[in-house]
Amino acid sequence: MKKMKKMKEMKKMKKMKKMKKIAMITFHASHNNGSMLQALALQTALQQRNCDIEIIDFSNEGQRNLYSVLPYPHNWKQCIKWLIWRSNYKELKRQHEAYETFSSKYFNLTEKSYTNNTQLEELDNKYDAFITGSDQVWNTRCMDADDAYFLTFVKDKPKFAYAVSLGANNAFEGEQGLKYINYIRDFKGISVREKNAQKWIEQATGKKELITLDPTMLFDQEDWERIVEVKAEPIIPGKYIFYYCFGINEDIQIFLHKLSDRLQIPVYFIEAKEWTLKMCWRHRIHLVKQYGPDVYMNLVKYANLFITSSFHGTAFGTIYRKNFWYIKSKDSESSQDDRATTFLSQLGLMPRYRTIKELETINLYDKIDYKPVVENLNELRVVSNQYLSNIVDAI
DSSP states (O other), X not given: OHHHHHHHHHHHHHHHHHOEEEEEESSTTSSOHHHHHHHHHHHHHHHTTTEEEEEEEEOOHHHHHHTSSSOOOOSHHHHHHHHXXXXXXXHHHHHHHHHHHHHHHHOOEEEEEEOSHHHHGGGTTTOSEEEEOXXXXXXXXXXXXXXXXXXXXXXXXXXXXXXXXXXXXXXTSSTTHHHHHHHHHTOSEEEESSHHHHHHHHHHHSOOOEEOOOGGXXXXXXXXXXXXOOOSSOSSOSOOEEEEOSOOOHHHHHHHHHHHHHHTOOEEEOOHHHHHHXXXXXXXXXXXXXXXXXXXXXXXXXXXXXXXXXXXXXXXXXXXXXXXXXXXXXXSGGGTOSHHHHHHHHHTOGGGEEOHHHHTTSOTTOOOOHHHHHHHHHHHHHHHHHHHHHHHHHO
């Protein structure tokens, strides 16, 4: 018995020694449902491959201010925003706390927090490899952009990128283009999330990188509800329309107001800052007053009608097999880049991509035939999962 016990312990120790220690850097600290869920998805996918994965708790000053309860104003326009936000401080604080609670509950973060690239240099020899992505980590013009997401602090260990997005900006052209080209030359593997990123990197380096799925799409609804604790009962009782995006313009508010009147069901929105700033109560758009990625998933799951202008709206609309529509407008993500359209095209869902004018004239309860969608998605999952496995095998 003692001998068997010793053998089991030795096997366990041997298995533990084989675990590869990987550091991941992404927009995990962005108080945005999509950003946090994609971070959790990649963390989970790597853990399932027997990796000891830690998310580097990095958030630069720009990001910290952007997602603070009341962002510090730098000009008179921001001062006006600050005053409007201050009028709903209680809800903004509740939203901030909900995201922080989710982070503490689900993310395996480094012990230390970091705010700049220089501080990160101490991590170089603590891991077997580093991975950046997914999300818009290579969008060099977003407010929380940072060279750290190009893993510039890593000198001696293998570097990988998974499903990185450049947003609407080609980092590899212009005055700074050569700098970013040099940053990615020593990556052992790169995959991107959309066609523009693939095209721009190929133009810059001559190498056509693989397009892989946003990590949220590596899992089905059942998988997700094992990963995240989602309430079994709907947060909002009865029928409702859920509109999801980080922003909401006047045209969309008017459309949602008319739609609510026509269908005789209320519209809900989850972003407290934007709801307050855009004074959405004028169009009877309700604030959920509960927050966090787990709440977001519950709202998608039980919505009678789901409307979005967000990439991760389409992602979770698909995961939950919802009757969803993507609003094509000047303020939607797709007006600036191809994040949503690449994904919708891959799955055969482009008929769900409509202007407000079109949505006013069609039957919004027309159901999606998810059989071909799932077939397309499964093919993409094979490619994406193989890429992740190849990363782990290469370390």
